[in-house]
Amino acid sequence: MGIEVRAEITANVWQVVAEVGQMVAEGDELVILESMKMEIPVEAPVSGTLTELHVEPEQQVQEGDLIALIDDA
Numbered sequence: 257m258g259i260e261v262r263a264e265i266t267a268n269v270w271q272v273v274a275e276v277g278q279m280v281a282e283g284d285e286l287v288i289l290e291s292m293k294m295e296i297p298v299e300a301p302v303s304g305t306l307t308e309l310h311v312e313p314e315q316q317v318q319e320g321d322l323i324a325l326i327d328d329a
Contacts, residue, residue, distance in 0.1 A: 259302050261324040263317040267291035272313060274324070278306045286324050287311060304328035 267289035274286045280300040286309075289296040300306075308325035311317060 258307055258325040258327045259304070260322055261286060261298060261301065261326065263289065263298070263319055263321045263323055265289070265291055265296065266318050267296060267316070269311045269313055269315045269317060270295060272309065272311065274300075274306050274309070276306055276309050280304065280306055280326065289317065298323055300326055302326055302328040 269287060270290035271288040274280060281303045282300055284300045285297045286300055287298040289298060304326045306324060307327045310322050
């Protein structure tokens with residue numbers, strides 16, 4: 257199943273930092289959102305493998321939208 261990473265606010269995806277298949281550590285930046293000229297990093301809540309990425313640059317996300325899935329096994 258994996259751990260879901262969701263958007264905490266409505267924002268635009270400014271930059272996608274991580275790639276599917278990449279090993280990430282807890283706290284690693286996955287995506288950077290932009291809202292009202294502020295950059296908001298979205299960090300991995302757990303260490304594991306990034307198995308899915310559901311956003312791309314320029315895309316708008318709403319609060320609660322799925323951004324990524326991490327396999328923490």
